[in-house]
Amino acid sequence: MNAIISFLKQRRSVMIRKLEPHPLPETDLLSILECGSRVPDHGMLSPWKIIVIAGDQRKKLGQSCLRSEFAKLNPEATDAMLEFEEKRFEQASVVLCVISKPVDHHKIPKWEMHLSAGAVCQNLLIASLALGYGAQWVTHWYSYNEKMLQTLGGDPATDKIAGFIYIGKKTIEPNERNRPNISKVIVRYGEKHEEG
Numbered sequence: 028m029n030a031i032i033s034f035l036k037q038r039r040s041v042m043i044r045k046l047e048p049h050p051l052p053e054t055d056l057l058s059i060l061e062c063g064s065r066v067p068d069h070g071m072l073s074p075w076k077i078i079v080i081a082g083d084q085r086k087k088l089g090q091s092c093l094r095s096e097f098a099k100l101n102p103e104a105t106d107a108m109l110e111f112e113e114k115r116f117e118q119a120s121v122v123l124c125v126i127s128k129p130v131d132h133h134k135i136p137k138w139e140m141h142l143s144a145g146a147v148c149q150n151l152l153i154a155s156l157a158l159g160y161g162a163q164w165v166t167h168w169y170s171y172n173e174k175m176l177q178t179l180g181g182d183p184a185t186d187k188i189a190g191f192i193y194i195g196k197k198t199i200e201p202n203e204r205n206r207p208n209i210s211k212v213i214v215r216y217g218e219k220h221e222e223g
């Protein structure tokens with residue numbers, strides 16, 4: 028079978044807790060970023076940004092944003108919970124945040140720009156997995172946090188975080204996950220569709 032098709036048919040995310048934050052060689056990071064920025068994009072607007080959170084910045088952002096914002100949102104949070112939030116990004120070698128930044132356009136709807144940002148996330152994920160890393164696309168609570176969005180250069184009036192891609196060394200091969208029954212999600216137009 029074609030190697031890419033075979034990879035795509037078996038590809039599986041690796042949960043963040045199954046990652047180790049070994050340093051990611053710069054050449055691999057650049058390959059991942061190049062794949063992430065090569066996506067379908069109506070009108071060539073590049074209506075997104077990829078923010079690389081690496082090295083000490085993982086810890087700094089954890090202290091300056093994750094911990095403090097979580098504490099603000101959860102006044103009852105225990106020290107252990109705050110500690111976990113602070114160290115979240117340090118679970119991965121690198122965390123990539125994709126911010127969807129739609130622009131005003133006379134023809135292209137903003138919805139299509141958000142979809143393009145989703146394609147960036149998927150390409151970053153696929154490229155990371157293809158290089159043998161473990162990776163996961165998550166949003167968690169902090170994708171919807173205004174301070175996080177602003178800290179990473181987004182404008183809350185227009186922009187949205189499409190996701191954070193955690194990349195690291197995988198400590199274990201992931202188990203298969205239940206997948207949709209193809210006959211339930213694919214409709215051949217004009218033929219009777221199996222419901223449910």
Ligand SMILES: Cc1cc2nc3c(=O)[nH]c(=O)nc-3n(C[C@H](O)[C@H](O)[C@H](O)COP(=O)(O)O)c2cc1C
Pocket residue numbers: 038039040041163164165166167168189190204
């Ligand atoms: C936009 C988006 C946000 C997600 N956010 C989370 C999340 O916050 N927490 C989580 O456990 N999984 C989240 N997921 C799901 C996982 O990243 C992933 O889809 C799942 O583990 C299976 O992925 P796979 O098909 O690559 O194996 C999200 C997926 C998408 C597309």
